[in-house]
Amino acid sequence: MRYSFLSMSHPPESAASAKLATSYRSAHSRSRELYKRAAAVMPGGNTRHSIAMAPYPIYAASASGCRVTDVEGDERIDFLNNYTSLILGHADPQVTTAVQRRVALGTAFTMPAPEDVELAELLAARIPYVDQIRFCNSGSEAVMLAIKAARAFTGRHKIAKFEGAYHGIYDYVEVSEGPTADEWGEADAPRSVTEPGTPPSVAADVVILPWNRLEACRELIARHSKDLAAILVDPMPLGIGMIQPREGFLEFLREETAHHGILLVADEVLNFRISYHGAAHAFGIEPDLASFGKIIGGGFPVGAVGGSRRVMSVFDHTGSLKVHHGGTFNANPVTMTAGLETMRQMTPEAFDRLNGLGDYIRDRLTRMFHDSGVPAQVCGRGSMFVAHLTSGELVDYRSLRGFSRTSPAYGNLCHEMLQRGMIISPRGVFGCLSTPMREPEADAFVDALDDSIGQLGIQPA
Ligand SMILES: Cc1ncc(COP(=O)(O)O)c(C=O)c1O
Missing domain, CATH: 3.40.640.10 (Type I PLP-dependent aspartate aminotransferase-like (Major domain))
Structure with missing residues (x-):
């Protein structure tokens, strides 16, 4: 069950995508081609299930600071940072x-x-x-x-x-x-x-x-x-x-x-x-x-x-x-x-500044959900955040599974965010920050999420 994201739906590109970074889904996609080769020599086409994505992953070419450029040449802001491991961002x-x-x-x-x-x-x-x-x-x-x-x-x-x-x-x-x-x-x-x-x-x-x-x-x-x-x-x-x-x-x-x-x-x-x-x-x-x-x-x-x-x-x-x-x-x-x-x-001051930005984005997310009428709860601390699209009480793993199982939205949400130039997890609204980020990147993330949720017409549990 932990790999439920493997079977997530992969929607056609939305109308909004035309003006956004989506070449990886195009007919001439280098990521598609690389994945085809990968699937021939690696089961499932990867050596790490946590980066699997339907219909195929986006292959990275280079990165600097908080931005990653894929093999098609599209750039995105990285809110995953190799699953939190890059606190200074890329290629410091x-x-x-x-x-x-x-x-x-x-x-x-x-x-x-x-x-x-x-x-x-x-x-x-x-x-x-x-x-x-x-x-x-x-x-x-x-x-x-x-x-x-x-x-x-x-x-x-x-x-x-x-x-x-x-x-x-x-x-x-x-x-x-x-x-x-x-x-x-x-x-x-x-x-x-x-x-x-x-x-x-x-x-x-x-x-x-x-x-x-x-x-x-x-x-x-x-x-x-x-x-x-x-x-x-x-x-x-x-x-x-x-x-x-x-x-x-x-x-x-x-x-x-x-x-x-x-x-x-x-x-x-x-x-x-x-x-x-x-x-x-x-x-x-x-x-x-x-x-x-x-x-x-x-x-x-x-x-x-x-x-x-x-x-x-x-x-x-x-x-x-x-x-x-x-x-x-x-x-x-x-x-x-x-x-x-x-x-x-990562001096005490560097931690303080980054964690302050974490407070900022969690606060902005909470306000965005409130204003858009989507019941949601924002968890996390320091430079990390998770948004749960539910108003149910969150206590333990079971309270979480209760709604996430019935929410088909996360995979599609990830794709919508990728189209808007944001890298997040396909397994939920989880993200983390890196020191090259400032408020404009956090704002861009919240706006993209707001837009994505609107695009998908998400009806939370
Ligand atoms: C809390 C926790 N423990 C252990 C691990 C395993 O670390 P690694 O992927 O480096 O083996 C992870 C990885 O995400 C983790 O989040």
Whole structure:
């Protein structure tokens, strides 16, 4: 079900499209031609389901700042930023220069390089709950390492995660990342729904918690407490529509885990872009471990696991090593250089300015929906936003699925936005900002959305 966007409808170009950027749908489209070749040699024509789009994707040629030019020569403003990973936008001049210099000096060694020490020092200095850190090549790996560390540290084997939350492609965290109503079971005790290809035994080791339902969580945690190594929580999960944690919910998780000797693992792969000091810090909690990725690699493949010295000692080969951690390209100097340059530019002031623009666009979106009479709720925080086209109460994954299943509009909306020169997700009105953006880009986005909704005559649930 999580790939529902694959079957989204692909409408004919609308009347408005003539004056907008739509050459990728034309008879001579290079994207169409590239996709035909891709589909012959890659199943589904891609190697990453999150960029699949019907009838075929738009192929990128180049990008600069907040604008991407496709292979037809059409330019769009990028409100996805490689799914939030490009906080400085594309081809930032300082990052580009630093990386070019580094590439000319060699890109990978069977030795460490100074840049990984510097990036580790920078992150440890900024994030209050990170004494030590280790790098890997993706957010999925970072989450996997955090879970292995928690198991090794506690000597327990189960983990708990939230229904609907996405944490990458490790078997255990894929459980119930997008269950359907006929799969998900009781609201107070959700079933563990595994992906095809996952051994059924995995389901028995993953406890599924309902987001924001404190009493149900308390009961489930207590029931499994003796076996639980970790509770994995993204403080504002995109898979749950960035519905904010209710007041006291994250604090409750912190207290409950401490009480039962369970580690609290914050997945900040996506949400680290909220704050200079880390997402969990911004939400007022101190996890035992955290996973990072996306922005800390400055546009290159990256992941990292960090936490208290005591817990991170499970990776220490000079002590009583418990978790082996290999990876040919871990902490490669190119990624480390790009990450360092990016994080140095992301000063507290840079975060404040970007997050201020986030407040601006969320406010403008809320007013636009109000003025156009479309019942909608705008979620998100920092430099990210999600607009839900419903007036229903948003609490957890199930409240979200209730209306999004019946809303056929999102795929078409994405196409309408592409035609108006805006890149957003085909899976909902989700977007994020980058530092090259200013109010005019945010205004252009809101106006394009207003226009698109009008064009489609959306009747919200
Ligand atoms: C919260 C969260 N965790 C983990 C991941 C996995 O990261 P990656 O795609 O780098 O493996 C993602 C990716 O979007 C994510 O959003």
